[in-house]
Amino acid sequence: MVRSGAAATVHGVRILIVGGGVLGTMHAWQAVERGHEVVQLEREPEARGASVRNFGLVWVGGRAPGVEYETAVRARRLWEEIGARVPGVGFRANGSLTVVRTEAELAVAQEAANGDRGFKLLDAAEVKALNPALRGDFLGALWCDQDAAVEPRVAQPALRAELERSGRYTWLPGREVRELTANGVRDDQGRSHGADLVLFCTGAWLGGLITEIAGKPPVRRVRLQMAQTEPLPEKLTTTVADADSFRYYPAYRGPALDALNTHPQSEVAAANAMQLLMVQRLDGSLTIGDTHEYDEPFSFDVTENPYDHLTETASALLGRPLPRIARRWAGVYAQALDPALVAHRARVADNAWLITGPGGRGMTCSPAIAEDTAEEAGL
Structure with missing residues (x-):
């Protein structure tokens, strides 16, 4: 597995994503686009957190100068490209x-x-x-x-439907991950899911296993x-x-x-x-x-x-x-907690990363945050 900061790129690996919100789904999108097989687990039957309890705004104009604004601009472009492919997300450039x-x-x-x-x-x-x-x-x-909007209550299902068309994506709801292993994860039903790389995109759910593997994230x-x-x-x-x-x-x-x-x-x-x-x-x-x-x-x-x-x-x-x-x-x-960060991203094991903390930027910046994770993890 490629280490953080390495220049090499891996191909065709199995990526397991924990979390069914927009951040996890955008990580799935990036991984599938780059040729990888992806399994996405969600503890609820459907995402129920901040990803569906927001305005659906792609809010560029108010972002902080520098990295945050540049990330939002890039994410706005990615949202428009995704919206053209997946009309069900409801993208519109309404300003x-x-x-x-x-x-x-x-x-x-x-x-x-x-x-x-x-x-x-x-x-x-x-x-x-x-x-x-x-x-x-x-x-x-x-x-x-520059500002735009999508439909938060239906964006994730629409994105998943498009991902499934690739033949390299599997959605497994109703599975809470209880253990990170050297070869993947084990869920609350006792089933093991093998993966070369695990990406935890669990939003505001930061207890349980996340505390065990990452301590108290900042x-x-x-x-x-x-x-x-x-x-x-x-x-x-x-x-x-x-x-x-x-x-x-x-x-x-x-x-x-x-x-x-x-x-x-x-x-x-x-x-x-x-x-x-x-x-x-x-x-x-x-x-x-x-x-x-x-x-x-x-x-x-x-x-x-x-x-x-x-x-x-x-x-x-x-x-x-x-x-x-x-x-x-x-x-x-x-x-x-660091206002200079668009999101908190940290390697928490040889085969796992935690990506969380975009705050009110989650819907806006998630496509670009996922793109950055893919680059940093060498996907």
Whole structure:
């Protein structure tokens, strides 16, 4: 087996991937594309973690300068290529509008538009021409044409169906891996699965076997609350964010943001570390969120105040009542503690790697993270 940092490449080996979320599935995609046989195990009947409890955003514009932004740009290109091959993932290059309603927010948008990301500052009339569903009162919006969206609840099954067409991919759900061996893994049914290389992509599940083989990885867990509405009876042509997003994405750091931060968020938004993101699903419904909770143990409650805030903010941008919320949920993702890392990737045995901790970048960056793993592992 090729060691980390080696220049040689191995061909035709059997890769076993533990974890059925988008990160694991993208690693399966990379391995199959490179000619390998792949078996993917998932402890649930279907992925149920952060991979399906998100916005489905390929969110490029707000990423930190340097490696994170470059990774997101590369992942956006890969998503578009995958979407062309697998229409079921629902890829669309819809861009995003971050709507501003105060002069302080407008100053942040102007500063970002003066940078090198290709952002464009639109006035209110231009915003409404680009996205007629936005009929509220606002000063304008920051337009990012790099952002895109996919359908998180159906992307993994669609990708797996395409992988199965290769004849070199096997999906085995309902199997929890209990032991890493020199020749593969053993599951909770007592079955052994041979592999030359094991890639653990277990998301926020970092106990049990992961603790045994990797200790305590340098990641933290983050809990969020989100919701989905009934269909909006018209097309939301772009993803929409409110200006609180400026406070949570590193691309907007600068003097104007420092000035904005002297104006506190509303009490509910500040208490729940909130921003509004709103994306329309292909069935017309809207996914809205979100909150951030960082201190464990997490609450088991799904609280209402954040939803009241989201509903009020989204309704103000739409200029009319938000459609009724049809479902609410909470989710937990893993985030690398080192802000310079897009994800935590570590060799945990001669034949195994752990890849986790992309945080809120998981859906956006997973194709590129998997590509980087393939290169580093010599696949």
